[in-house]
Amino acid sequence: MLAIKSEHLNKKYILKHRDKEPYHALRDVIARSIRKAGKSLVGIKDSNPSREEFYALKDVSFEINEGDRFGIIGRNGAGKSTLLKIISRITQPTSGKVSIKGRVASLLEVGTGFHPELSGRENIFLNGSVLGMTRAEIKNKFDEIVSFSGVERFLDTPVKRYSSGMYVRLAFAVAAHLEPEILVVDEVLAVGDAEFQKKCLGKMKDVASGGLTVLFVSHNMAAVQNLCNKALYLKEGKLEMTGEKDAVISEYLRSTVDSSRADLRDRKDRKGNGIVRFRSVTLRDEKENVVNSLQSGSGGFICLGIEFRNPGEQAGPLHVSMGIDDDLGQRITHFNTETSGTVFPAVNGESAEVWIHIPRLPLKHGNYTFTLYCTHAGEISDWIMNAGSFHVEPGDYFGTGKLLPEGQGKFYVEHSFQLKNIS
Ligand SMILES: Nc1ncnc2c1ncn2[C@@H]1O[C@H](COP(=O)(O)OP(=O)(O)O)[C@@H](O)[C@H]1O
Ligand SMILES: [Mg+2]
16 A cells, blocks of 8 residues: 655755845855856756756655655755655645655654744644644553653743754654654754664654554664665655665665765755865875775875865864764764864965874774864854765784674774783
């Protein structure tokens, strides 16, 4: 039985320029970089320079069966959230249609689904009645929801006073417990702590095994692999592939590895005020020669090329960080000027390079993807998730000629054995 059928779905956004509101200003930056890059972006036909059309979804058709657990994957800006919003009826498609059979409960970005002025308690009832439940049915589930969310003490506080963590906990509890037929979850779980994320994934698996249809957007391929049976891969608004999860995930991973050669200046899927932007990533060995890959156990540098939008502009302190994910999208480690106690004071100019020195690389051989983030004068300046990837070659970390055996972990830890207290 079909739960969701999408036919030739298109979603057009109009990008307006020279708007001072922050969210619009961000879109300005995006649109500017599109024009600067001089690339032919499908869907821009509007000649008015202060107004551009942009297709977040292009002719997307697919079918989801009842009881399927669908992972929705794709890079930032691929249209995943837009698709979920259309399925949740929060926004309308520009053309095409989606047919849905069953009650949908969605957990999208913080800010949707709950009424900010109402208390936690009131929102639980409101969401339940939106799902077509009676007051008595909601009452039956109420205690379970509250205990799962852990927000007992704040039940009568308006949710606008909740921290984003509390908000997500309650929103997830409501969505998962109010017996929807289709559960739609966007990456919001990323805001929760690791323990709560685990609890949510466990709960989703539970409800899914009861025949519920689940749509789950995540960057974490391990979570998708664990929870889902099918997957759908969106790339720049188009449906790239759909089918069994393993095939779709490996296609996605294969294509993100290709992106390592891309020039970061062409990337549109970035956030921040754009005063400082990443433009390249280069690897170097210990002798500072440019290389194509790093090696376990050897020293090297990751060199981030940055540029300043306006070289005459007021200089400010610069902070840079680089998050490293393994091939399943699990965050492995994080290089961060703040954590390492580095300060680049009042940096300014046209461009610069930030070199990260790794004296002895503990990562096991394999592919790694990275996310780049920087702040300038305390504001987010550039943020590119899955900015690229690099390869680590096998290397003799311990100098024994032995590698970490397959399946025995992801990184090397310096250690030694001693035999003691023999008697
Ligand atoms: N309300 C909006 N107005 C204009 N552009 C938008 C709006 N919402 C999303 N977009 C753009 O549509 C594209 C797809 O966004 P989204 O669906 O959020 O992607 P994803 O969830 O895959 O990261 C992005 O380029 C984004 O900037
Ligand atoms: Mg999104």
